[in-house]
Amino acid sequence: MSENRIHHEETIKSETIYDGRIIKVRVDTVELSNMSYSKREIVEHQRAVSLVAITENQEIYLVKQYRKAVDKVIYEIPAGLVDGNESLQEAARREAQEEIGMKPNKLELLVESYSSPGFTDEIFSVFLATDLEESKLDQDDDEYVEPVLVPLNDALEMVENFEIMDAKTIIGILYAARKYGL
Template sequence: MSDARVDGERVYTGRTIHVDVDRVRFPDGSVGKLEVVRHPGAAAVAALDGVGEGSAPGGSGEPMVTLVRQYRYAAEGFIWEVPAGKLEPGEAPEACALRELEEEAGLRAGRIERLASVRTTPGFTDEVIHLFVAWELEAGRTSHEASEFMDVHRLPLRRTIEMVDAGEITDAKTICTLTLVHRWMDRNGGFGV
């Protein structure tokens, strides 16, 4: 907590989130109450094929990315997402990204690189999502929770950027990750990573 917090109380404790009502000292010295959703943080990962030596034998030379189309009650239906999930206590973001990649998409990655960390909605939550790109993929085993309904799709990276532009992909972490991956590919010479 920062020095801005005067005091507060936890008004809700849930499985994934907690809600606090804090009295906060603002930069001008005044004090007010704010509701804050506390979240343990998360990791998201774009898994690429066709990156690096030997990773796309006989392929078209176009980078492919794995997305999930997942049912989200709050979004009122299925949405496109990169594999992602919340950090377990003491878990490093890289480990979380690799775990979620296998659990959701059935893939293991030989290499992973951090792209950025983003604050999802800093107006009311402290959630930070750590974004990664992974490659040197091999088959693993999915392990979906009972409340997870998703299909795994392998799409050209170029197509996913078109889907962002067309409003077909609306999930913020996915838009950020795909945009950063596109820039990462440019900086790293495409397949020559």
């Protein structure tokens, strides 16, 4: 790849066109290296966490959840937004308690990733959650998830068979499988 083709885009103008509870959408006018202008539609997203909650028997918790954007029920690892001044670890523990009724006593950061940097600044952290103990918090009012316990090997097969198509979940399962030598 030729380095001279990679250039910074200078923002000339930025206009917020939507400011919601979870996202903000803005349109930036940028100046390109050839002195022309272009528009960039950017989704600003709150910080997010997710976790591969794994038992001593190498079973992981997935949640089944309806997602309107794809209009179907999909499998995901527990995940959610970081609230206020909450640390990433506090958010991951809370999400585990809300979605699967388990509190991880050990959290290890596996990876951080941009979800889709072509249009959003969203970053999510994926944790490996172990030493689980039962501890249930109420789910968010608009959240309906069903926890499912799946052997890590089977989850890996679900990825390979396209039963799991959520990117953070695929990333988490692959990292966990590698960590456990699968």
